[in-house]
Amino acid sequence: MTASTTIFRTEQAARYRAALAKHFSHKIAVRETETEAVFPFAAGTGRAEIVPEGLALFADADSEEERRGVEQVLESHLQRFAFREEFPPLVWSSAT
Numbered sequence: 001m002t003a004s005t006t007i008f009r010t011e012q013a014a015r016y017r018a019a020l021a022k023h024f025s026h027k028i029a030v031r032e033t034e035t036e037a038v039f040p041f042a043a044g045t046g047r048a049e050i051v052p053e054g055l056a057l058f059a060d061a062d063s064e065e066e067r068r069g070v071e072q073v074l075e076s077h078l079q080r081f082a083f084r085e086e087f088p089p090l091v092w093s094s095a096t
Helices: 013-025 064-081
Strands: 001-007 036-040 043-049 054-060
Touching: 001 064, 013 036, 013 043, 013 054, 013 064, 043 064, 054 064
Parallel strands: none
Antiparallel strands: 001 054, 036 043, 043 054
């Protein structure tokens, strides 16, 4: 199992968590709470969590290739929803 995480610094974390959950729920069974949404993709699991700094994204998968795919899906969709904000490239790091 391989995991990674990144943070998108924003004051709109709740809006983006909700947008991701609503979007992905059309195709997969999203689990969500007020502060977190979990996305069980075929390649691995993604998660978006509201944190004080903004929106934390997490990716877990069996292989690094699948994990990078989950990262790409989360990041590209978040970038679409956050089009009104400056969106720097996200830096993913290994999670423990």
